[in-house]
Amino acid sequence: MKILVPIKRVIDYAIKIRVDPTKGAQGVQLSNVKMSMNPFCEIAIEEAIRLKEKTTAEVVAVSIGPKQCTETLRTALAMGADRGIHIETKADVRGDYIDMQPWGIATLLKGVVEREGGVDLVLLGKQSIDSDCGQTGTLLAGLLNAPQATFASKVDRGDDGSFTVERETDSGTEVIKLKPSAMPAIITCDLRLNTPRYPTMPNIMKAKKKPVQTISLEDMVKELGLNLDEVLTPKNEVIEVYEPPPRKEGEMVGDVMELLAKLKEKGLVA
Amino acid sequence: MRQFQQKLFCSVPEWVASGTRTLARIGNNQLHYQVGKGRIAPDRGSCRRWILSVPSSPSSHHERDGIQCGSQVLRGPTLHDLAHFRSILSRPDRSIITTLTDEASQRQLSSDSRAEELVRYNQDWTGEYRGSSSLVLRPTNTSEVSSILRYCHENFIGVVPQGGNTGLCGGATPLHDEVIISLEGMNTIYGIDGQSGILTCDAGAILENLHSFANERGYLFPLDIGAKGSCQIGGNVSTNAGGQYFFRFGGLHGTVMGLEVVLPDGRVMHLNMENVDDYGTIQQSKRIASHRKDNTGYDLKHLFIGAEGTIGMITKVSIACPALPTSKNVSLLVCDSYCNVLTVLKTAKEELGEIMSAFELMDYNTLSFVFAHGFGGNESGSRLLHDLLQSESSIQEPERLRPLYLLVETQGSNSVDDASKMDTFLTRLLDSETIINGFLAQDERQLKEMWTIRESCNPCVAQAGCVYKFDVSIPIEDYMEVAWEVKKELSVSMKDVDLIACVWGHVNDGNAHINIVTPGRFKKESAIDKNIEAAVFDSVLKRSGSISAEHGLGQKKNEALGRIKGENVLDVMAQIKGLFDPHGIMNPGKYLPKKT
Ligand SMILES: Cc1cc2nc3c(=O)[nH]c(=O)nc-3n(C[C@H](O)[C@H](O)[C@H](O)COP(=O)(O)OP(=O)(O)OC[C@H]3O[C@@H](n4cnc5c(N)ncnc54)[C@H](O)[C@@H]3O)c2cc1C
Numbered sequence: 001m002k003i004l005v006p007i008k009r010v011i012d013y014a015i016k017i018r019v020d021p022t023k024g025a026q027g028v029q030l031s032n033v034k035m036s037m038n039p040f041c042e043i044a045i046e047e048a049i050r051l052k053e054k055t056t057a058e059v060v061a062v063s064i065g066p067k068q069c070t071e072t073l074r075t076a077l078a079m080g081a082d083r084g085i086h087i088e089t090k091a092d093v094r095g096d097y098i099d100m101q102p103w104g105i106a107t108l109l110k111g112v113v114e115r116e117g118g119v120d121l122v123l124l125g126k127q128s129i130d131s132d133c134g135q136t137g138t139l140l141a142g143l144l145n146a147p148q149a150t151f152a153s154k155v156d157r158g159d160d161g162s163f164t165v166e167r168e169t170d171s172g173t174e175v176i177k178l179k180p181s182a183m184p185a186i187i188t189c190d191l192r193l194n195t196p197r198y199p200t201m202p203n204i205m206k207a208k209k210k211p212v213q214t215i216s217l218e219d220m221v222k223e224l225g226l227n228l229d230e231v232l233t234p235k236n237e238v239i240e241v242y243e244p245p246p247r248k249e250g251e252m253v254g255d256v257m258e259l260l261a262k263l264k265e266k267g268l269v270a
Numbered sequence: 271m272r273q274f275q276q277k278l279f280c281s282v283p284e285w286v287a288s289g290t291r292t293l294a295r296i297g298n299n300q301l302h303y304q305v306g307k308g309r310i311a312p313d314r315g316s317c318r319r320w321i322l323s324v325p326s327s328p329s330s331h332h333e334r335d336g337i338q339c340g341s342q343v344l345r346g347p348t349l350h351d352l353a354h355f356r357s358i359l360s361r362p363d364r365s366i367i368t369t370l371t372d373e374a375s376q377r378q379l380s381s382d383s384r385a386e387e388l389v390r391y392n393q394d395w396t397g398e399y400r401g402s403s404s405l406v407l408r409p410t411n412t413s414e415v416s417s418i419l420r421y422c423h424e425n426f427i428g429v430v431p432q433g434g435n436t437g438l439c440g441g442a443t444p445l446h447d448e449v450i451i452s453l454e455g456m457n458t459i460y461g462i463d464g465q466s467g468i469l470t471c472d473a474g475a476i477l478e479n480l481h482s483f484a485n486e487r488g489y490l491f492p493l494d495i496g497a498k499g500s501c502q503i504g505g506n507v508s509t510n511a512g513g514q515y516f517f518r519f520g521g522l523h524g525t526v527m528g529l530e531v532v533l534p535d536g537r538v539m540h541l542n543m544e545n546v547d548d549y550g551t552i553q554q555s556k557r558i559a560s561h562r563k564d565n566t567g568y569d570l571k572h573l574f575i576g577a578e579g580t581i582g583m584i585t586k587v588s589i590a591c592p593a594l595p596t597s598k599n600v601s602l603l604v605c606d607s608y609c610n611v612l613t614v615l616k617t618a619k620e621e622l623g624e625i626m627s628a629f630e631l632m633d634y635n636t637l638s639f640v641f642a643h644g645f646g647g648n649e650s651g652s653r654l655l656h657d658l659l660q661s662e663s664s665i666q667e668p669e670r671l672r673p674l675y676l677l678v679e680t681q682g683s684n685s686v687d688d689a690s691k692m693d694t695f696l697t698r699l700l701d702s703e704t705i706i707n708g709f710l711a712q713d714e715r716q717l718k719e720m721w722t723i724r725e726s727c728n729p730c731v732a733q734a735g736c737v738y739k740f741d742v743s744i745p746i747e748d749y750m751e752v753a754w755e756v757k758k759e760l761s762v763s764m765k766d767v768d769l770i771a772c773v774w775g776h777v778n779d780g781n782a783h784i785n786i787v788t789p790g791r792f793k794k795e796s797a798i799d800k801n802i803e804a805a806v807f808d809s810v811l812k813r814s815g816s817i818s819a820e821h822g823l824g825q826k827k828n829e830a831l832g833r834i835k836g837e838n839v840l841d842v843m844a845q846i847k848g849l850f851d852p853h854g855i856m857n858p859g860k861y862l863p864k865k866t
Contacts, residue, residue: 014714032596034685036713075712195649198657198716201603201708205700254364 001057001120001157003048004184005081006109007041008095009065009072010130017243025238026098028130037072040125042079043189046196047155048123049080055157057120058082062112064105065095070212077207078199084212085112087220097131098238104231106139108217111224113144119184120161126151126188137188146183149176151190163187344428344858346447347405351427355407358417365414365455367391367406391450394443395436395497396732396739398794399825401444403430408455412530412538412550412585418451419583419855420536428858431579433505434476436497438739439824441509441578445859451583453504459483460558462591468527470543470558470588473504489591490681492519496725504584510576512820514724517778518627518681519592522575528560529571530586534851541571543588550585560588573846578822580861581850595627595681597688600717601696603676603708604658608750611674613704615746615777618678621695625688628679629778633750634659634672636727636772636785643733644726651719654709669771670754673706676777677724727774731785734770736794738786738802743816746780749773752813753784756805760786764801781819807833825860832863 011017012034019027037045048059061076063069064087073084087108093099113119127134134150141148153173154166161180166173168190178185199207221228253259263269347355352370356362367387392401409415422429428448435442444450453474462469467489471480477491477498484491493506495513505511507529510522519525528543530550538548544559546552574584605611611631618626632640641655658675678695682688692710699705711717731737744752750773757771768789775783786802788795807817807830817834818827832840843862847854 012714014718034597034714039715078712195653198654198709199712200657201601201696201700201705201710204710205697254361 001051001055002116002118003051003057003059004062004109004113004116004119004122005041005044005048005059005076006062006064006105006122006124006136007045007072007076008038008125008128008130009035009063009069010038010096010128012036013039013129019241019243021242025241026094027241028096030094030096035068035072037075038125038128038130040127040129040189040191042125042196043191043193044123044125045076045079045081046194047152047189048121049197050194051121051155051157052080060085060116062087062109064100064108064217065089066091066093070214073212074204074207075199077210077212078204079197080203081210083210086212086214087112087217088214089217093217093232095130097133097234097236099232099234101234101236102133102135102139103235104233105136106143107226107231108220108224109136109140110143111220111226113140113184115224121157121163122146122184122186123155124186124188126190134188137186141186144183144186146186147178147181148186148188149178150188152187153190153192155187155193168192344426344448344853344855346403347427347449351421351425352405354421355405355418358421359407359414360410365408365410367408369404391432391435391452392444394440396438396440396737399440399443401430401450402447403444403450404447406450406452408452410455412456412532415451415456415532415583415585416536416538416549418449419532419534422449422855423534423536423853426853426855428855430857431504431508431583433474433502433508434497434500435505436501437505437509437578437824438741438821439818439826441822441824441857441860442505443825445825448858453502453583453585456585457502460552462487462489463557466560466562467591467593468560468562468588469591470528470560470586471503473507473584473587474502475587477501477503477506484591485594488594490519490594491591492525492589493522496728503587503589507575507584507587508577508579509822510820512776512779512781514628514630514679514776516776516781516820517629522589523572525589525591526571526575526587527562527590528558528586528588529574529584531571531574531582531584533582534853534856538585539570539582541569541574543586546586558586558588562590576822578824578861579857580847581856583856593683595625595683597680597682597685598717599680599688599692600711600720601678601692601708602654602658602720602723603678603699603705605674605676605704606671606706608670608674610704611676611749611777612747613702614676614678614699617695617698617704621698622678622680622691625680625682625691626678627681628677628776630677630724630775631749631777632675632677632724632727632774633753633772634674635669635770636731636774637675637723639734639772639787640723640726640730643730644723648719648722650715651722654716654719655723658707658709668754669757670750674750677720724774727772727783731772731787735787735789736792738788738794738799739821740784740786740803740806740810740817741775741819741821742782742784742806742810743780743819744782744810744813745815746777748813749777749780749782752782752806752809752815755809756784756786756802759805759809760802763805764798767798769802779819780815823861828859828861829863831861 015034018029020029051057052059059081060083061073061081062085063073066089069086073086077084124137149165149167151168152165153168156164163178163185165187166175221231253262349370359365369384369388391406392403407418409418430444430448430450432442432450432452456472456474459471459475469484480491492515493513494515495511507522507526529541530543530546531539540546542560542564545556546558552558641659680688680692711720753771753773760769770787770789772785773782775781810817817830
């Protein structure tokens with residue numbers, strides 16, 4: 001089995017986002033900010049490795065973005081992926097919806113699936129935490145005309161090449177079966193699917209020796225016969241980025257009576 | 271309630287006897303009479319007159335304990351005092367918690383809930399010490415602290431300063447019915463100087479809040495300990511807390527620039543802290559100035575660092591913060607012998623050099639308890655622990671064959687350089703087989719989880735049973751040896767008692783936290799305590815170590831001071847205490863050994 005896992009490098013989820021209000025749509029500060037693998041992509045990698053451990057599979061991690069994406073790929077390789085493909089964008093191309101958007105990424109990924117050949121499964125995060133679009137997986141399935149399941153909380157592979165996926169919905173969970181087809185199954189991963197492992201030191205060292213193919217976006221576009229504008233020009237325009245209004249500081253009250261008095265004063269209770 | 275038999279007592283010339291009541295006048299705030307012979311209480315009619323009584327049984331605590339340094343007997347607060355405190359505090363309803371019942375307090379709460387509220391202040395973090403204070407005062411500014419102390423000083427009322435109450439030696443817990451002065455109501459952070467990086471705040475500011483405050487402004491608060499969510503900077507300074515950043519950023523004697531302290535007689539001193547008046551008010555339109563260098567006179571602030579509330583109360587602190595390092599790396603490493611831990615340390619010094627910011631050790635027993643009791647619901651952390659413990663799956667005997675775990679952190683200013691240093695360091699360790707396994711945090715969450723493991727040692731081991739805690743300084747090469755030696759000795763001398771020795775701490779400072787646990791047995795037993803203490807102290811002192819590296823003395827180790835300090839040193843310490851606190855009201859019965 002061959003599993004493709006696209007992974008995205010985003011601002012570390014534990015870091016406070018800083019917005020420079022003078023920069024308009026480009027306000028989110030990226031320089032000197034800690035970047036890490038999108039947590040949902042990490043879950044996708046973990047799931048791919050688990051499937052690999054159950055059967056046999058080759059896990060290929062793909063990352064589209066600036067030079068430092070190789071670090072993100074190394075993490076995936078240290079966790080257990082077999083090789084990496086890095087489609088390198090120029091340093092000033094932003095991946096957080098400002099320049100690259102899900103349409104462009106999905107178009108590229110479709111090309112990668114075809115270029116690789118023999119891909120049985122594409123596991124993606126359900127969304128990336130920078131733009132929260134949640135569109136790449138579904139767009140890719142649409143472009144490939146492939147079976148898809150989103151928000152997976154459990155994935156099982158049948159002997160016939162089908163995938164049974166438990167998915168999270170607003171009203172509970174739903175189990176669907178992706179029939180074997182000529183196209184790879186597209187599954188996007190939700191939070192409860194698994195708990196990603198910590199890469200061990202020996203595996204981090206081994207990962208250094210695993211192959212990563214780096215190819216510039218321009219070359220890749222050419223090789224895949226795509227149009228650079230189609231991939232790089234955003235379909236939607238970001239008008240403005242701003243910080244959420246600061247939460248008003250709370251006020252401490254001494255006892256219930258005081259609380260009631262305050263609430264009355266503000267007209268919140270009669 | 272203790273019973274007092276009122277008796278004539280006339281050993282001081284100023285005392286005037288009248289029947290069974292002895293009324294006294296106090297001149298110049300001086301009162302001299304024999305140690306441990308009685309108790310004075312104010313005459314309700316006048317605060318200048320006193321009733322002196324002598325206990326009916328020799329088991330009165332004052333007689334039993336005597337009071338170090340001072341030569342007078344203290345009393346607990348009365349309703350009369352309560353009325354006075356009500357009159358001097360600006361928000362008495364919030365600032366006073368008491369089980370003494372006068373009309374005003376009856377209006378507030380039922381006596382049960384008041385008693386319940388007091389428990390938190392009377393009980394220490396370890397659960398080992400419990401006081402019976404009936405009054406907690408929570409002043410809101412320096413001038414209130416000053417009025418409270420002056421009154422207690424004049425009236426010989428014992429007080430216990432309390433910060434976050436996380437101290438591990440019972441220092442913030444009353445021995446008897448002293449008044450607890452909690453600084454939780456004083457937590458303003460005044461700001462951080464953009465040029466010098468000196469941060470100034472009230473002593474009651476919580477350490478974790480200081481971290482966020484400094485971080486948001488591009489600075490690092492140079493002290494970090496596991497109790498940061500509750501402990502206060504005033505408590506930290508008073509215990510001279512060490513913590514994981516000690517060797518990188520230095521101790522509080524180096525980072526504390528200025529202090530505001532209130533002496534027991536109510537005087538306020540500003541020690542390298544300018545533009546603050548005697549009421550603790552900052553002069554308008556001026557910023558608080560503390561200088562890095564100040565060689566004008568005796569540097570008194572150092573006396574308050576580590577004084578554990580025995581010579582005055584700290585009300586404001588200035589502390590120098592370095593610029594916030596922008597890159598941080600954390601690795602968790604597994605070694606199969608202590609000898610390899612030493613090699614890791616040496617390699618770290620060579621490869622990581624100045625960017626190394628923590629080098630922490632945890633032994634196998636500790637980590638097993640963290641695995642068993644920690645990480646409620648956090649699967650990712652549990653998984654890491656599981657993988658760590660798996661590294662050497664079978665539990666080996668004897669203990670010295672069990673794996674040891676290290677948390678190594680770097681903090682620097684260039685993420686590419688720092689990562690490459692970490693990489694070289696780890697590659698060397700793996701190639702030389704100095705470590706058998708390890709993990710390098712890939713993102714902030716993993717980094718935080720690694721620290722959570724380290725910070726869970728204390729609470730998780732405490733859940734396993736009664737913990738006999740020791741915090742010692744020993745030569746680095748014997749870091750693990752002391753615990754093993756103690757364990758071996760105890761397995762002979764107390765072979766019926768099931769004991770597990772857990773060790774963690776700051777290896778590079780030679781500071782080991784040795785925790786002997788009786789699993790499943792939660793009651794502290796004094797016979798066991800004595801045996802363990804004797805074994806640990808012997809083993810440490812034999813190596814010329816210190817029996818309290820960073821937790822202080824409190825009421826737990828004050829007696830041991832007599833064993834380790836020379837007579838001259840003890841004498842001068844007692845004189846210092848007497849100079850600042852002539853009535854001995856500050857944290858009585860702690861810190862210094864009892865006078866014999
Ligand atoms: C989980 C955990 C981890 C810990 N880790 C470490 C560690 O790594 N390193 C370390 O050194 N300690 C450690 N400690 C011990 C403890 O947290 C420190 O001693 C801390 O500095 C105490 O601060 P506090 O505010 O809780 O003080 P408290 O416990 O309230 O008081 C401690 C002493 O200081 C006095 N005091 C408090 N505030 C004042 C004041 N404003 N003026 C005068 N005297 C005052 C008290 O009377 C008492 O004697 C740990 C404790 C816990 C529970």
